Amino acid sequence: MxxxxxxxxxxxxxxxxxxxxxxxxxxxxxxxxxxxxxxxxxxxxxxxxxxxxxxxxxxxxxxxxxxxxxxxxxxxxxxxxxxxxxxxxxxxxxxxxxxxxxxxxxxxxxxxxxxxxxxxxxxxxxxxxxxxxxxxxxxxxxxxxxxxxxxxxxxxxxxxxxxxxxxxxxxxxxxPTVREADGLAMSSRNAYLDPAARAKAPTIHRAMRAAAASISGGAAVDEALAAARSMIEAEGMTIDYLELRDENTLAPMTRPTAGATGRMLAAVRLSGVRLIDNMSVSV
The missing domain is CATH 3.40.50.620 (HUPs)
Incomplete structure (x- = not known):
């Protein structure tokens, strides 16, 4: 009913x-x-x-x-x-x-x-x-x-x-965010993606996940984010932002802080479609 x-x-x-x-x-x-x-x-x-x-x-x-x-x-x-x-x-x-x-x-x-x-x-x-x-x-x-x-x-x-x-x-x-099987965050705007763009879109999540793992493992925040940006841009996407913030305050987090939890946030443009994503990062 x-x-x-x-x-x-x-x-x-x-x-x-x-x-x-x-x-x-x-x-x-x-x-x-x-x-x-x-x-x-x-x-x-x-x-x-x-x-x-x-x-x-x-x-x-x-x-x-x-x-x-x-x-x-x-x-x-x-x-x-x-x-x-x-x-x-x-x-x-x-x-x-x-x-x-x-x-x-x-x-x-x-x-x-x-x-x-x-x-x-x-x-x-x-x-x-x-x-x-x-x-x-x-x-x-x-x-x-x-x-x-x-x-x-x-x-x-x-x-x-x-x-x-x-x-x-x-x-x-x-x-929590619901994702497609390939990791792309579900969004009503995903319907705008043509097949070629849709195939590239999961790179955003993969790059963010790799950066999160690097930061959690002790890598410098700026280096991990730069690697993620390069991975995303290699697929022809334009990045509005890809940043690590304090999960509670959303203040910029440029280095790991003991006892804090980070939140990586991104907005990316792909074939005219703007996609956003984020994930928690243990720092």
């Missing part, structure tokens, strides 16, 4: 209020649709946390720059509902842009700290749009818990900071 669909904030709140009246715990899984196994892993994680699960499907225009792929971003609500059918999702919240950003909407949310650098260099608009829509969704759903993937690790850090700073009581749960 497919989950119920609502398209208005009022409808979402009415259903959540009904569930709360029966003592249910509520989880939210925010998505932009074009669902894949990574999204379904978020839904499964939410099912372990709550009695009722809301999956939001909304392609958020506020996080796209004019030159980016808002117009072509994959949208197929029927396919998304088919993938959710028979699973633990209770409700799909699929609002129109006018519902999320009504005429005259003039409020945005900006998060400093973990939003600085990395994604913000190439996409300075991005986290303002993400923070605004996530804040709205958390308030609209009033969920006890929300599940976000580690694949978008900087985004996860921004959301955690957002909820702490604004005293939003929703607990944020991180769900």
């Amino acid at each position: 497919r989950p119920e669909i609502v398209a208005t904030v009022a409808g979402l709140r009415a259903r959540v209020a009904e569930w709360r009246g029966s003592g249910a715990r509520i989880a939210l899984v925010p998505t932009m649709g074009a669902l894949h196994a990574g999204h379904l892993a978020l839904v499964d994680a939410a099912a372990r946390e709550a009695d009722r699960i809301v999956v939001s499907i909304f392609v958020n225009p506020a996080q796209f720059a004019p030159h980016e792929d808002l117009a072509t971003y994959p949208r197929d609500l029927e396919r998304d509902l088919d993938l959710l059918e028979g699973g633990p999702a209770s409700l799909v919240f699929a609002p129109a842009v006018s519902e999320m950003y009504p005429q005259g909407c003039a409020t945005t949310v900006a998060v400093g700290g973990p939003s600085e650098g990395l994604e913000s260099v190439a996409r300075p608009h991005f986290f303002g749009g993400v923070a605004t829509v996530v804040a709205k969704l958390l308030i609209q759903a009033g969920a006890d818990v929300a599940c976000f993937g580690e694949k978008d690790f900087q985004q996860l850090a921004v959301v955690r900071r957002l909820t702490r700073d604004l005293s939003i009581p929703t607990e944020i749960r991180a769900v």
